[in-house]
Amino acid sequence: MSTLLIITAVVTLFAAVAAMSLRNLVHCALMLAVSFSGVAALYLQLNAEFVAFTEILVYVGAVAILIVMAILLTRSGESPEKSVLTAGWYAGVAVTAMVFTTLGWAILSSSALPQTVAPAPVVSVKNIGDTLMGRYVLPLEIVGLVLTAAMIGAVLIAFKAEPRDKNQKS
Amino acid sequence: MNPLTICLLISALLFATGFAGAVTRRHAILVLVGIELMLNAANLNLIAFWRFGPHPEALTGFIFVLFSMALAAAEAAVGLSLVIAIYRHQQTSNLDEVRELKG
Amino acid sequence: MNGIVQFLWLIPVLPLLAAGIIAVNKQPQRRLAATLAIGSMALGFLLSLGAFSATLAPHEGAGPFRAVDGFNWIQFGGPDHWLQLGWVLDPLTAIMLVMVTFVGLLIFIFSVGYMAQDQNFMRFFCFLALFAAGMLGVVIANNLFLFFVSWEIVGLTSYLLIGFWFHKPSAAAAAKKAFITTRIGDLGLLLGMVWLYAQTGTLNFYDHGKGCLEAGACMQMATQVTLGGLAVSTMIGLLIFLGAVGKSGQVPLHVWLPDAMEGPTPVSALIHAATMVAAGVFLVARVYPLMAAGAPPLETGVPVTTALTVVTWVGAITAIFAASIAVAQYDIKRILAYSTVSQLGFMMIGIGVGGVAVGMFHLITHAFFKALLFLGSGSVIHGCHEEQDVRKMGGLRKYMPVTFVVYAIGMLALAGFPLFFSGFWSKDEILHHAHNWSGSPIPFYLGCAAALLTAFYMTRQVALVFYGKYRGGAGDHAPAHAHAEAPAHGRQPSAHDHDLDPDHNHGHGHGTPHESPAVMTVPLMILAAFAILLGFIGTPAWPWFDGYLTGEAASFDLGKLFTSGTVFVLLLSSVIAFTGLTLGWILYGQRQRQNAGEKDVLEAAQPTLFKLLHNKYYIDEIYELTVIRFNAFAAWLCDFLDQWIFGGAVLLVSYAAIGGAWVCRRTDEYLINGGFDAACALLRELGGGSSKLHTGRVQTYLRVIGVALVLLILFLIWGRKA
Numbered sequence: 001m002s003t004l005l006i007i008t009a010v011v012t013l014f015a016a017v018a019a020m021s022l023r024n025l026v027h028c029a030l031m032l033a034v035s036f037s038g039v040a041a042l043y044l045q046l047n048a049e050f051v052a053f054t055e056i057l058v059y060v061g062a063v064a065i066l067i068v069m070a071i072l073l074t075r076s077g078e079s080p081e082k083s084v085l086t087a088g089w090y091a092g093v094a095v096t097a098m099v100f101t102t103l104g105w106a107i108l109s110s111s112a113l114p115q116t117v118a119p120a121p122v123v124s125v126k127n128i129g130d131t132l133m134g135r136y137v138l139p140l141e142i143v144g145l146v147l148t149a150a151m152i153g154a155v156l157i158a159f160k161a162e163p164r165d166k167n168q169k170s
Numbered sequence: 171m172n173p174l175t176i177c178l179l180i181s182a183l184l185f186a187t188g189f190a191g192a193v194t195r196r197h198a199i200l201v202l203v204g205i206e207l208m209l210n211a212a213n214l215n216l217i218a219f220w221r222f223g224p225h226p227e228a229l230t231g232f233i234f235v236l237f238s239m240a241l242a243a244a245e246a247a248v249g250l251s252l253v254i255a256i257y258r259h260q261q262t263s264n265l266d267e268v269r270e271l272k273g
Numbered sequence: 274m275n276g277i278v279q280f281l282w283l284i285p286v287l288p289l290l291a292a293g294i295i296a297v298n299k300q301p302q303r304r305l306a307a308t309l310a311i312g313s314m315a316l317g318f319l320l321s322l323g324a325f326s327a328t329l330a331p332h333e334g335a336g337p338f339r340a341v342d343g344f345n346w347i348q349f350g351g352p353d354h355w356l357q358l359g360w361v362l363d364p365l366t367a368i369m370l371v372m373v374t375f376v377g378l379l380i381f382i383f384s385v386g387y388m389a390q391d392q393n394f395m396r397f398f399c400f401l402a403l404f405a406a407g408m409l410g411v412v413i414a415n416n417l418f419l420f421f422v423s424w425e426i427v428g429l430t431s432y433l434l435i436g437f438w439f440h441k442p443s444a445a446a447a448a449k450k451a452f453i454t455t456r457i458g459d460l461g462l463l464l465g466m467v468w469l470y471a472q473t474g475t476l477n478f479y480d481h482g483k484g485c486l487e488a489g490a491c492m493q494m495a496t497q498v499t500l501g502g503l504a505v506s507t508m509i510g511l512l513i514f515l516g517a518v519g520k521s522g523q524v525p526l527h528v529w530l531p532d533a534m535e536g537p538t539p540v541s542a543l544i545h546a547a548t549m550v551a552a553g554v555f556l557v558a559r560v561y562p563l564m565a566a567g568a569p570p571l572e573t574g575v576p577v578t579t580a581l582t583v584v585t586w587v588g589a590i591t592a593i594f595a596a597s598i599a600v601a602q603y604d605i606k607r608i609l610a611y612s613t614v615s616q617l618g619f620m621m622i623g624i625g626v627g628g629v630a631v632g633m634f635h636l637i638t639h640a641f642f643k644a645l646l647f648l649g650s651g652s653v654i655h656g657c658h659e660e661q662d663v664r665k666m667g668g669l670r671k672y673m674p675v676t677f678v679v680y681a682i683g684m685l686a687l688a689g690f691p692l693f694f695s696g697f698w699s700k701d702e703i704l705h706h707a708h709n710w711s712g713s714p715i716p717f718y719l720g721c722a723a724a725l726l727t728a729f730y731m732t733r734q735v736a737l738v739f740y741g742k743y744r745g746g747a748g749d750h751a752p753a754h755a756h757a758e759a760p761a762h763g764r765q766p767s768a769h770d771h772d773l774d775p776d777h778n779h780g781h782g783h784g785t786p787h788e789s790p791a792v793m794t795v796p797l798m799i800l801a802a803f804a805i806l807l808g809f810i811g812t813p814a815w816p817w818f819d820g821y822l823t824g825e826a827a828s829f830d831l832g833k834l835f836t837s838g839t840v841f842v843l844l845l846s847s848v849i850a851f852t853g854l855t856l857g858w859i860l861y862g863q864r865q866r867q868n869a870g871e872k873d874v875l876e877a878a879q880p881t882l883f884k885l886l887h888n889k890y891y892i893d894e895i896y897e898l899t900v901i902r903f904n905a906f907a908a909w910l911c912d913f914l915d916q917w918i919f920g921g922a923v924l925l926v927s928y929a930a931i932g933g934a935w936v937c938r939r940t941d942e943y944l945i946n947g948g949f950d951a952a953c954a955l956l957r958e959l960g961g962g963s964s965k966l967h968t969g970r971v972q973t974y975l976r977v978i979g980v981a982l983v984l985l986i987l988f989l990i991w992g993r994k995a
Contacts, residue, residue: 002173006176009176012180013187016184019207020188020195020203025199025200032207039184039210039213042180042214047221048221048232051217059206059242063246066246067203070250074199074253082196086194092190092976093190095976095979096194098980102983103185104179104182106986107175108179118224121221131232136233136237143237143241146240146241150247150248151244154248155251266970269970270969271969272968
């Protein structure tokens with residue numbers, strides 16, 4: 001169990017690092033998809049099957065594709081000539097180190113974490129459905145609204161409104 | 171080292187990776203990629219706490235993650251459309267060059 | 274009793290109103306001015322006669338008649354503390370009222386003729402009326418305040434009238450001199466009055482026993498001793514006497530009177546012979562109770578105090594001093610002016626040695642004959658076409674007979690020709706009391722010497738003016754235009770009016786002297802009549818005047834004439850008068866000078882003495898060297914102080930203010946403005962620095978968020994722990 005966990009984690013992390021450091025953007029997007037899959041595998045090992053499949057569906061099936069489409073639309077498919085790193089990337093690395101150090105230290109020195117491992121819960125989809133429609137119905141509806149708004153917003157923002165088209169239409 | 175700590179560390183590493191990419195890479199889309207990685211790290215954190223924390227049968231962490239994923243997808247959509255719009259406006263997706271809000 | 278006193282205030286107010294009405298008239302209206310002035314004086318004369326008769330009526334109480342009236346004027350101090358103004362009617366007041374209004378009336382009438390050709394006729398009558406108002410106010414005042422105000426009005430109008438022809442520099446200077454000299458005396462008067470008020474607490478002279486001149490107050494002041502061991506009443510009396518010294522031209526403040534002859538002749542007659550200079554004597558008479566307070570009891574009944582002794586001595590010295598100067602003068606009016614000074618000295622002697630009645634008697638008689646002499650000299654000057662030097666006159670007896678006769682009457686009265694002329698009786702009274710004075714015999718001798726000189730110089734003047742041959746101008750015309758020998762006391766036909774010339778331009782140059790018109794000679798004749806008749810009210814045989822003033826009845830007793838003391842002085846004064854007249858006639862009457870340039874007889878005999886007398890003992894020059902120069906120096910010093918010290922202080926203050934303003938400006942510019950500007954620049958830089966935070970780059974923001982996240986976590990952990 002734990003070994004598998006470690007391996008999955010290594011793969012995921014390796015993919016994540018690769019996603020962040022490759023020159024070619026399409027390669028980055030592909031590695032991102034791999035990393036998402038790794039995360040889904042981790043979910044599976046943590047007995048959160050539904051979340052794992054939702055992850056595959058949503059992230060790999062939608063977000064990664066979306067990213068690829070954005071790369072295509074912004075004509076970033078070619079490898080850039082200049083450096084891929086932004087100006088002042090030292091500061092970014094320093095901040096990242098700070099953040100990780102803090103998080104790690106907080107995790108390791110925390111005494112609030114439970115030490116015993118409880119048995120795996122049985123999660124059925126029916127339970128999930130009941131909970132969603134019962135206790136969490138309000139957030140569900142709101143998330144529905146948010147998704148609608150986001151969809152409309154994204155379309156509006158990315159819509160190419162050219163004066164030439166308008167003139168032709170009118 | 172209980173599994174919870176390991177999972178937390180993994181999520182922290184993932185988070186740090188995503189953060190490093192977000193603040194270091196030049197391309198706007200890669201910043202969004204980093205943000206997605208950070209979100210995933212946070213979801214992982216939540217599932218780990220759901221699994222190894224008290225009352226996993228209440229499904230609290232579970233539902234939380236579901237919603238988080240939904241919203242992350244929405245946010246990715248909007249963000250990428252923003253990047254497209256900026257690319258159309260500035261003819262570049264280089265974050266060093268997009269500085270119109272410079273005060 | 275109360276009746277006439279209530280209307281007493283009208284007597285000075287009527288001329289005051291006349292002066293006011295004349296003053297506001299823009300167009301010259303001579304008839305109106307003359308009518309108003311003469312009318313007010315005539316009404317005043319009638320009212321004075323009424324007052325006089327009221328005082329003659331029998332009254333209860335011992336002592337002379339006295340009635341007071343007044344009104345509350347201003348409230349000051351406490352609610353019951355009123356400043357009262359009032360007037361008093363007693364014999365002294367009544368007799369002065371009658372004299373002033375009568376002589377004033379005659380002189381006003383004379384002035385109508387004298388000033389007929391002058392352009393400033395209106396102004397003259399306005400000032401004359403104002404003077405009359407002031408003088409009458411002095412006479413009736415029962416109140417220190419009212420007295421002083423009227424006194425000052427009199428001084429002011431004297432200045433205005435002396436300098437009436439102000440375009441003449443000598444007249445303007447004389448007016449200024451008169452005012453300043455009398456001012457010095459007025460200072461003493463003011464100090465005395467203030468002290469008197471402080472001492473007695475009341476301003477009223479007579480106030481039913483509470484007044485400051487009544488017995489209670491006088492006794493209290495006589496017993497209090499002040500600096501020098503002198504009694505308070507003596508000191509106050511001497512201070513008040515200082516005012517009289519100035520106004521009456523006693524030595525050493527006599528210098529203004531001769532120069533005051535620059536004014537027109539009616540002015541000289543009214544003010545400087547009859548009334549204003551008499552005001553000083555009147556003042557001494559008024560405050561006589563004060564001066565006589567505290568005297569040791571004496572058998573003669575005349576008190577001898579320090580104050581009265583001083584008055585006597587000053588009068589004696591003045592009498593001989595002025596008489597000696599008059600001997601060596603050539604100007605007809607100057608001789609009369611010095612004579613006035615000398616006679617005023619006599620009056621002071623009279624008050625000092627004999628009391629109020631003696632001095633006042635001589636004042637009354639002197640007013641009439643001196644006014645007569647001045648008006649007569651005015652007539653002479655007018656007739657000789659404004660010639661005033663006696664050396665250029667002569668033989669006017671033939672040309673101006675009426676003037677000659679009245680002038681001779683006046684001169685004999687002044688010289689003291691025995692028995693028929695008032696001057697004899699009044700001067701005799703004075704010499705009689707001086708002879709009996711227990712203080713010292715010297716004033717008597719000085720008085721006798723002065724009387725001798727008086728007779729001498731008056732004879733000299735009359736001889737030079739009216740006898741001999743006419744020495745003025747082109748004297749060869751003289752006999753051709755001789756007027757017919759009219760009777761001595763007749764009126765001149767008015768056909769001579771065509772001979773009148775304007776004051777300053779002559780129709781036919783220096784020609785014949787001529788008689789003056791009736792409007793000028795009739796008052797002369799009236800005055801001459803009184804110069805004779807007045808004597809008879811004061812003879813020792815019938816001392817009516819004395820009794821009138823003291824409130825006792827006087828009886829006619831010829832026997833009193835022949836008591837030893839009286840007859841001795843009578844004979845002595847007669848001898849003196851005759852001696853003077855004879856000497857004068859011998860030196861000047863018989864040996865007539867032939868022309869104007871000839872040396873005077875006395876000058877030939879004693880040139881240095883004559884020169885000294887002619888130059889008035891150089892008193893004016895001494896004053897010029899000492900007092901005037903000191904005054905000029907003091908004025909220069911004050912100017913220097915004002916300009917450099919006080920002005921310098923003011924300048925320093927102004928510089929300090931400017932310096933302060935400069936400092937403020939610098940502070941404002943550099944400190945405040947600069948500080949403000951620096952603060953704004955600082956803010957701007959802060960803002961500029963802060964705006965650098967907005968790089969516009971997303972990744973910078975992300976980094977900042979990362980750092981903030983770290984800090985938040987640390988705070989949460991450690992904050993909780995702590």
